[in-house]
Amino acid sequence: MNIAVADIEAATDEPPLYQLDENPLLARQARQESNARSYPRRIPLALKRARGIHVEDVEGRVFIDCLAGAGTLALGHNHPVVVEAIRQVLADELPLHTLDLTTPVKDRFVQDLFGALPAEFARRAKIQFCGPTGTDAVEAALKLVRTATGRSTVLAFQGGYHGMSQGALSLMGNLKAKTPLGALLAQGVQFLPFPYDYRCPFGLGGEQGVEVGLRYIANLLSDPEGGVQPPAAVIVEAVQGEAGAIPAADAWLRGLREITARAGIPLILDEIQSGFARTGRMFAFEHAQIVPDVVVLSKAIGGSLPLSVVVYRDELDKWQPGAHAGTFRGNQMAMAAGSAVIRHIQEHDLARHAEQVGEHLRGLLQALQRTYPQLGDVRGRGLMLGVEIVEPDGEPDALGHPPLDPALASAIQRECLKRGLILELGGRHGSVVRFLPPLIIRHEEVEQVAGIFARAVSAAVSAG
Numbered sequence: 001m002n003i004a005v006a007d008i009e010a011a012t013d014e015p016p017l018y019q020l021d022e023n024p025l026l027a028r029q030a031r032q033e034s035n036a037r038s039y040p041r042r043i044p045l046a047l048k049r050a051r052g053i054h055v056e057d058v059e060g061r062v063f064i065d066c067l068a069g070a071g072t073l074a075l076g077h078n079h080p081v082v083v084e085a086i087r088q089v090l091a092d093e094l095p096l097h098t099l100d101l102t103t104p105v106k107d108r109f110v111q112d113l114f115g116a117l118p119a120e121f122a123r124r125a126k127i128q129f130c131g132p133t134g135t136d137a138v139e140a141a142l143k144l145v146r147t148a149t150g151r152s153t154v155l156a157f158q159g160g161y162h163g164m165s166q167g168a169l170s171l172m173g174n175l176k177a178k179t180p181l182g183a184l185l186a187q188g189v190q191f192l193p194f195p196y197d198y199r200c201p202f203g204l205g206g207e208q209g210v211e212v213g214l215r216y217i218a219n220l221l222s223d224p225e226g227g228v229q230p231p232a233a234v235i236v237e238a239v240q241g242e243a244g245a246i247p248a249a250d251a252w253l254r255g256l257r258e259i260t261a262r263a264g265i266p267l268i269l270d271e272i273q274s275g276f277a278r279t280g281r282m283f284a285f286e287h288a289q290i291v292p293d294v295v296v297l298s299k300a301i302g303g304s305l306p307l308s309v310v311v312y313r314d315e316l317d318k319w320q321p322g323a324h325a326g327t328f329r330g331n332q333m334a335m336a337a338g339s340a341v342i343r344h345i346q347e348h349d350l351a352r353h354a355e356q357v358g359e360h361l362r363g364l365l366q367a368l369q370r371t372y373p374q375l376g377d378v379r380g381r382g383l384m385l386g387v388e389i390v391e392p393d394g395e396p397d398a399l400g401h402p403p404l405d406p407a408l409a410s411a412i413q414r415e416c417l418k419r420g421l422i423l424e425l426g427g428r429h430g431s432v433v434r435f436l437p438p439l440i441i442r443h444e445e446v447e448q449v450a451g452i453f454a455r456a457v458s459a460a461v462s463a464g
């Protein structure tokens, strides 16, 4: 796209320059909350109100929220259809908590969810409601496939993120959260290279990188002396989120599906972050037109309230009654809100909208790359985008790409926040600036986001 930085900056008025100073709530939070708290360290805000893509802090300052509850708020904050669905549950005096007993709200939610999944998968699918977080759905999926196959190990991918409970954590690529724990409770995970095109683990990239990656996996699974036991499953994100918005090539995901099907290994798609239209399809695996064996879902599925499920091919339904219990599996408000979100996404074709607006934002970010070589790679799908920040003069890697610059990424994030834009970091050493706005964001609003980002990059680069 042939757009100048000045044009991108001009899309928005000169943004305010907020002082990110301490206020009493933040000070108290720092004193009383655990050392493990995370987001407040990089996003030191005390929020009081939110609507659509905007949040307001206790000082009345307004921010564009491109974190959106880590991708949870598909329709943004307090969308009228979500608020109405929650109100209706209260007005009807529905039981707010039902364990896993059924209700009309739950029944409708399951029909809506199955209606949103590809028919070929939904036709033979079973659903298990899990404890309300994504990580618990991952735990359930692990138990399901281990019981069904009688095998215990799992293949996961470098860079993968599946949650923070001990089983899910053992599937995580990032070592930071795992190392202090020593031996994890769930051992038996083998990591495979993910097709991270910009930093291709084979130093190849492109089609060649995809081909070699698939050949590596196929060989590992078929070589009788490969040292890897037949696993209970392969778990993968079609677009790695926390690793910095890294999409797997469609050909790679199709190849992985073929290899696992041939070897009789269940394929688990973790759509917790990429699901519900975020990448431009209802589910990110649909880009590759594959049918998984198991899908884990959370975040957007509860319309901003906690909810998680695992949906799977019926032949895997071998576990026993109570095999994955949990008290909080019956959140009626979350199911009502989830139904409202699914229907709104379908009625307004938000998948297409996310694809188009995402393309627009990506084009603007790519245009900035011409001026700022520090923006090493702009990537992602739909409204799950990332910009990998690099040190242009550093020693290039095998593919000729400069090294990461986590300090600059962090400075850019802070400069954005000062200008009223909330963005999160991800990727290796937190070097990727991530864009995860609500799917309802409009074209003129992504221009505003790009405008603020451009000014923030300029400020961070000149300060550095």
Ligand SMILES: Cc1ncc(COP(=O)(O)O)c(C=O)c1O
Residues within 6 Å of the ligand: 070, 132, 133, 134, 135, 136, 138, 161, 162, 163, 164, 237, 241, 242, 270, 271, 272, 273, 274, 298, 299
């Ligand atoms: C792909 C993916 N899987 C699992 C999880 C874990 O979900 P939760 O944080 O709700 O446990 C996340 C959270 O970011 C995620 O992005």
